[in-house]
Amino acid sequence: MSKSHENHIVPVSTYLTIFTILIVMTGVTLWVAFHDFGIWNTPVAMLIASFKATLVLLFFMHLKYSPRLMTIVFFSSAYMLALLILIVMADITTRTIPAVSSVGM
Amino acid sequence: MSHGHKSEFLAHHFEDLEQQKESAALGMWLFLCTEVLFFGGLFCCYAYYKYRFFDAFISGSHHLDIKLGLLNTAVLITSSLTMALAVHAAQKGARGRTSLMLLLTIALAGVFLVVKYFEWSTKFHHGIIPGHNFQFPAEDLYGGATVKTVEIFYSLYYCMSGLHGIHVILGIVVIGWLWWINQKGRITPEYNVPVEMVGLYWHFVDIIWIFLFPLLYLLGLHVHG
Numbered sequence: 354m355s356k357s358h359e360n361h362i363v364p365v366s367t368y369l370t371i372f373t374i375l376i377v378m379t380g381v382t383l384w385v386a387f388h389d390f391g392i393w394n395t396p397v398a399m400l401i402a403s404f405k406a407t408l409v410l411l412f413f414m415h416l417k418y419s420p421r422l423m424t425i426v427f428f429s430s431a432y433m434l435a436l437l438i439l440i441v442m443a444d445i446t447t448r449t450i451p452a453v454s455s456v457g458m
Numbered sequence: 459m460s461h462g463h464k465s466e467f468l469a470h471h472f473e474d475l476e477q478q479k480e481s482a483a484l485g486m487w488l489f490l491c492t493e494v495l496f497f498g499g500l501f502c503c504y505a506y507y508k509y510r511f512f513d514a515f516i517s518g519s520h521h522l523d524i525k526l527g528l529l530n531t532a533v534l535i536t537s538s539l540t541m542a543l544a545v546h547a548a549q550k551g552a553r554g555r556t557s558l559m560l561l562l563t564i565a566l567a568g569v570f571l572v573v574k575y576f577e578w579s580t581k582f583h584h585g586i587i588p589g590h591n592f593q594f595p596a597e598d599l600y601g602g603a604t605v606k607t608v609e610i611f612y613s614l615y616y617c618m619s620g621l622h623g624i625h626v627i628l629g630i631v632v633i634g635w636l637w638w639i640n641q642k643g644r645i646t647p648e649y650n651v652p653v654e655m656v657g658l659y660w661h662f663v664d665i666i667w668i669f670l671f672p673l674l675y676l677l678g679l680h681v682h683g
Binding site: 362363365368369372375376379382383386387388389394395398399401402405406409410412413414415419420422423426427429430431433434437438441442445446 | 480483484487488490491492494495498501502505506508509510524528531532535536538539541542543546549550654657658661662664665668669671672673676677679680681
């Protein structure tokens with residue numbers, strides 16, 4: 354592992370900038386929720402949440418200043434989760450599900 | 459770290475403090491991977507039921523208190539900032555400031571839980587508890603939603619925010635421990651791995667909430683305004 358990562362201290366100003374962006378993006382999350390994008394409602398909300406999460410990962414959790422290995426390891430789990438949800442969604446959106454009343458709901 | 463000088467904090471099986479820290483970090487990131495998949499099962503479950511019972515999710519979601527959800531989001535993001543500042547202070551060797559930031563983080567985590575307590579107890583008083591006596595006001599049902607399907611939304615709401623809440627409680631415990639060892643003088647500019655690792659955990663708990671907030675609270679806004 355490279356020596357360039359040694360003793361890197363992220364300045365307070367960076368933390369404050371990221372904090373401000375996160376608070377502003379929370380406002381954006383709320384603002385877009387008032388708009389109807391049809392089937393894109395959840396993807397839009399998740400896109401904003403992912404952007405916020407990426408900022409937290411890169412700066413608060415120091416991924417930007419850490420060996421690339423940490424990023425690869427962490428995103429392997431995000432990748433597996435994406436696979437899980439995508440395959441489940443691909444399944445249920447393409448099969449015929451019995452009407453709600455017939456399964457006793 | 460310069461060769462020849464062996465730090466008292468360096469375990470004998472590591473080359474130097476840098477390698478020791480990166481090993482700890484790798485272990486922590488692997489743990490967070492298991493956490494992603496731990497929560498991931500619930501997110502997948504949520505995706506399935508939201509697709510199946512969309513109107514029920516809109517009804518249930520709109521019944522939650524958005525103001526309290528928003529407040530808790532701000533509280534948790536702020537606690538992430540104070541945690542990051544605690545790491546910064548520990549790296550700089552500012553012991554007093556490290557302790558202060560850790561205590562602020564604990565206080566904000568406490569605020570989060572108190573707000574959650576009020577949210578949940580209000581719901582309990584209205585009978586919104588999944589189980590035999592689950593109740594939901596009929597006038598708040600949207601579209602094809604039924605009380606039975608809204609109950610599914612609330613099962614997921616309690617499971618997801620409950621599991622997250624357990625993580626917040628554990629966070630308070632470990633940050634309290636950090637405060638203790640920092641007071642004892644065991645955190646120095648040379649060795650502050652515990653603060654950094656707990657920091658990773660705490661920011662992760664924040665990230666989970668960043669996803670939970672829009673998924674649980676904001677589904678009904680575009681319908682009801």
